[in-house]
Amino acid sequence: MTAQTIARPVAAPAFGRFTGLRPLLRKDTTEWMRGRRALIVLVITATFMVLTAANAWITTQIAQSLPPDVVPPELPGSLAPLDNLMVALGSQIFILAAIFAVASLIVRERESGTLAWVASKPVTRDAIWLSKWISAGSILAVTAVLLPLAATTVVVIALYGTFDLVPVLVVAAAAVAAVAFYAALGLAAGTAMPGQPAIVATGFMVFALAPLVVGLIPLPIAPFLPTSILAWGMGAVSGADVGWVTPVAWALWTSGLVVLAIVRMRRIEL
Amino acid sequence: MTTPSAIRMEQLTKHYPGVQALTDLTLDVQHGSIYGFLGPNGAGKSTTLKVLAGLIRPTSGSASVAGTPLAAGEAYRREVGYLAQDPRFYDWMTGRETLEFVASLSADPSARDRAWIAAVLARVGLADAAERRTKTYSGGMRQRLGIAQALVTRPTVLLLDEPVSALDPIGRREVLDLMSDLKGEATVFYSTHILDDVQRVSDDVAILDHGRLVRSAPTSELLSSFTKDRLRVSFVGATDATAVALAALPGVASVEPAERDGEQRSYLLRIQPADAMGVQRAVTQFASERDLTLVENGLVRLDLEDVFLRLVDPKERAA
Numbered sequence: 032m033t034a035q036t037i038a039r040p041v042a043a044p045a046f047g048r049f050t051g052l053r054p055l056l057r058k059d060t061t062e063w064m065r066g067r068r069a070l071i072v073l074v075i076t077a078t079f080m081v082l083t084a085a086n087a088w089i090t091t092q093i094a095q096s097l098p099p100d101v102v103p104p105e106l107p108g109s110l111a112p113l114d115n116l117m118v119a120l121g122s123q124i125f126i127l128a129a130i131f132a133v134a135s136l137i138v139r140e141r142e143s144g145t146l147a148w149v150a151s152k153p154v155t156r157d158a159i160w161l162s163k164w165i166s167a168g169s170i171l172a173v174t175a176v177l178l179p180l181a182a183t184t185v186v187v188i189a190l191y192g193t194f195d196l197v198p199v200l201v202v203a204a205a206a207v208a209a210v211a212f213y214a215a216l217g218l219a220a221g222t223a224m225p226g227q228p229a230i231v232a233t234g235f236m237v238f239a240l241a242p243l244v245v246g247l248i249p250l251p252i253a254p255f256l257p258t259s260i261l262a263w264g265m266g267a268v269s270g271a272d273v274g275w276v277t278p279v280a281w282a283l284w285t286s287g288l289v290v291l292a293i294v295r296m297r298r299i300e301l
Numbered sequence: 302m303t304t305p306s307a308i309r310m311e312q313l314t315k316h317y318p319g320v321q322a323l324t325d326l327t328l329d330v331q332h333g334s335i336y337g338f339l340g341p342n343g344a345g346k347s348t349t350l351k352v353l354a355g356l357i358r359p360t361s362g363s364a365s366v367a368g369t370p371l372a373a374g375e376a377y378r379r380e381v382g383y384l385a386q387d388p389r390f391y392d393w394m395t396g397r398e399t400l401e402f403v404a405s406l407s408a409d410p411s412a413r414d415r416a417w418i419a420a421v422l423a424r425v426g427l428a429d430a431a432e433r434r435t436k437t438y439s440g441g442m443r444q445r446l447g448i449a450q451a452l453v454t455r456p457t458v459l460l461l462d463e464p465v466s467a468l469d470p471i472g473r474r475e476v477l478d479l480m481s482d483l484k485g486e487a488t489v490f491y492s493t494h495i496l497d498d499v500q501r502v503s504d505d506v507a508i509l510d511h512g513r514l515v516r517s518a519p520t521s522e523l524l525s526s527f528t529k530d531r532l533r534v535s536f537v538g539a540t541d542a543t544a545v546a547l548a549a550l551p552g553v554a555s556v557e558p559a560e561r562d563g564e565q566r567s568y569l570l571r572i573q574p575a576d577a578m579g580v581q582r583a584v585t586q587f588a589s590e591r592d593l594t595l596v597e598n599g600l601v602r603l604d605l606e607d608v609f610l611r612l613v614d615p616k617e618r619a620a
Contacts, residue, residue, distance in 0.1 A: 050375045054405035058391075065393050144389040151354040151383040152406045152454075153375040301356040 051154025055162035063170040072128045072171065077179035084119035084183045088190040112191040113198060117265055119183045120202055123238075125175035126261075129213045130234030132175075133167050137221030138230065147301035160218065160296040164289065167214045172207045180206070198268035205264020208278075212257045212285050213238070219292035222299060257284035305368035307332045307458050307488035308353065313362035315348050315512075322348040323512045325362070330458075330505070332367075333485045337503035337520070338492040339605075341613060345512040346492035347386060350462045353490070354383035367457040379408060382451030382487075386462040388443055392436030396427050396446055399435055400453045407454040418453060425449040425479060441472025448479055452487070459483070461491035465498055477502050496605040500524075506605070510613040520605070527608045529574035533559065534584050535567040535597035543593070544568060550583045552576030565596060 063069050087110055109115070137160075140146035149159060180203050184196070213234055220230040241258040253259050254276045263277035308330035315323040323345040330336045340346045351357045353364055355371060355378050364371040366380040390399050400421060404412040411417065422431045425445040430438065438446060444464060451459050464480070465473040473495075481502045483489055493499060499506055500520060507517035516523065536543065543566065548556040552572050559567035572580045581598055588595035 051406050054402065057405070058402055062391065062393060144385055144387065145391060147351075147354075147356050147385060148383075148389065149406075151356055151378060151381070152403060153379040153408065154406050155375060300358070301351070 048155060049158045049161065051152070052158040052162055055149070055154060055158055056166055059162050059166035060170065063166060068132055069170050069174045072132050073174040073178055076125050076128050076175045077182045079122060079124040080119040080179045080183045081186050083122050083124075084115045084187050085190055086118070087115050110191055112187045112194040113268070115191055116183060116187045116194075116199065117202070117268070119187075120180070120206060120261070120265065123209075123261065125171070125179065125206060126209055126213050126238060128175045129167075129171050129210045130217055130231060130238065132171060133163075133214050133217035134221070134227045134230040134234070136163050136167060137218060138225070138227050141221075141299075141301070150301055156296045156299070157293050160222070160293050161289075164215055164218050164292075167218065168211045171210045171214060176203060176206045176210055202261075202264045202268050205261050205267075208264075208281055208285075209258070209261045212260065212281060212288070215285055215288045215292065219288050219295070222292050222295040255280045257281040304332065305365065306330055307334070308336075308364070308366055308490055310349075310353075310364045311362055313349070313352060313364055314360045315345075315352055315357065316360045321512050323352070323359075326509070326512075326514055328507055328514065328517055330488060330490055332457075332488055334504040335480060335484055335489045335502055336491070337499035337506040338490060338509065339494065339496065339499060339506055339609060340492070340509035341494065343511075344509040344613075346509055347462055348512075349509070350383070350460050350490075350492055353460050354378075354381060356383075379454070380457040382454060382456035382459045384444075384447040384451050384459070384461045384464060387467065388447035390435045390443070390446065390450070392434060395432050395434055396422060396438070396442075396449075397431040399446060400450055403450045404453050409454060412454045421449050421453050424452075424482075426475065439472075441468050441475060444468060444472065444476050445479065448476065452483075456487065458488045458490060461489065463493055464491055465495060466493065473498070496609055500605040508609060508612050515612045523608060524603060524605065526574070527603045527611065529577050529600060530572055531601040531603065532570040532572055532577065532580060532584070533567060533597055533599060533601045534570060534595070535565055536588055537564045537594035537596060538591075539566040539593055543591075546591075547584070547587065550580065550587060552580040552583065567597065569601065 087108075091110065137146065140149075146159070150156060180199065184199060188194070216237060217230055217234050220233045224230050224233065237258065241256055245253045245256065254263070254274070256277075257280060259277050260281040263273050263281075266273040306329040308328070310326050310328045313323060313326040326345075326349060338346055338349065348357070352359050353366070353371070355374070359371070366377060369377045369380050371377050391402075394402065397418065400418045401413070404418060407413070419428065419431070422428050425448055427442060427445055427449060430442060435443065435446065444467075448459070448461070448464070451461070461480070465476050468476060477498055480489055480491070484504075503520050505517070505519050506523060508515040518526070534547070544556045544558055547553060547568055547570060550570075554571040554573065557569040557571070559569050561567070570580065570584075577600060584598050585595060587593075588598075
């Protein structure tokens, strides 16, 4: 190699707030695709949701197969297809999967030094964080929500009969929004907390404490919480008058979390 | 109009609560040089390199590379290729993919050229391992990949943090040869505490201690400035009183007995550099007057380790 070959052609670089986002997205998405994490999320979530949806049918089959002199177990409330699909979604297993799946994304890179390595390149910290959120959100939307929901829908139709699929799309959108929020929460926590357990604990705390807080405070705050987005979707499907407060609140909370995480990301000393 | 320095640091300071990692570092690094940045553990070398790599913010002061200020963010980091002390890459990527990823972050489309990436891999001796995942790389291979990824975007400056410290002698030799090979193409600013290596490859050195710059100079100049202040003399027939008598010679600051080999005794004389010739003549006369056989009467050639110790070791400094 000569000095001539190393001389850099002068390009006019356009540096902006999201410089490097596209190649980072490509890298982060490839990492998800090559790793086992997405597959594990898919298998666990799909299995759990399918079994939850099939529970009523299985219990009914068991009850019907019992000898006449045996007292049958208490049967589930409904054998209606949409009801059982909602039960599967109501398990919120995809949220738990999201909490676990994103917990290590930033911490592991901080510990290994790859975050510092990438941050020393001509990319912005904003782009580094956003790339992780967008890739994690997208992959989890598919592997934790859409594919398991599709599998569950097929099983529900097979076991309970056909139903209108439009409500499924509404609830799927709400579930994806919930996953996006928890992914943002986990990644935001990753910019401030030292270890994976603390990040998982934060996710669980928000997941578990939100309903408790709603119950304790004698004010109707539930619609204003981002964690209510799934309940909002399920309520909308069931025909309840849910309004638009919750989606707006979800958007505001999630945006706030993203901004907070990016500000924190810019300040991390690597 | 003068060309800006490859690296310019002005009163660069980084303080943490209770720790003054770096204080008022002012340094100019010329284009194309290989600059050794020395200091004992905890001297602030890594802090300096991390500030220069844009990974931590200075408490005060400024830095620039090829005239682009550190505050310019991504535009600044475009000028810099950084290798961390213990470089880690994505272990699911191959060596080639690692370079392709780094090249994809560059604003320069020619960095993404496959032939160029292949050339860089060949240059660091990783052509055969290019399709292997980086998790299978040895420490030396990782270090060479680190240099390759720093080079692939054709930066103005390579910042290498302890590039050879963790390597075995063969790996060390390979990386040092690679660094020497870069001379004239890119400016290499690297930290180390292995002084032999600095003496071998560096054009210039800066010595840092407790976060402060102790000395910076071209390597040869630094060594010669210390060489002229120490004289080694050996006599056959010297007695215990010889050292005292030597100390009384004009221009001799102190005398330190060195080896004794049978009848031959050696002494190290600390002198004022300007008096070197005069003291050597006085020693010759001293031997003649006392009927001693003068075996050696020459300036001591110090290596960088001696110089380093004399600059940063309190005991040596006091002596």
